Amino acid sequence: MVIETAGFNGKTWIDTAEHPSSDQLRVTERLRLIDANHLEQIVIWVDPKTYTKPINNTRVWVRMKPGDELMEWWCMENNKDLLEGHLSETHKTNYELRP
DSSP: OEEEEOOOOSOSBSSTTOOBOOTTOEEEEEEEEEETTEEEEEEEEEOTTTOSSOEEEEEEEEOOOTTOOOOOOOOOTTHHHHHTTOSOHHHHTTSOOOO
């Protein structure tokens, strides 16, 4: 399966390391079933306004074993600011970390 994405506004990062992007960003993802238990994902970022050449990343995902439990994952709004201590006192009461 191939997924092509365009129409970015330049106000986002291309990864969790906060590499910037522009409104010229184009992302192509290729997903391929290698075998019954492995999925290959290739992502290519092309942004000629920000980078001199395409950025490529390849990952292989492994199917969960029968009986394994998929744990819930959630993203807490403003968690980066909270964890780095950048929230104002008025926001801290809503997002306090508990031991």
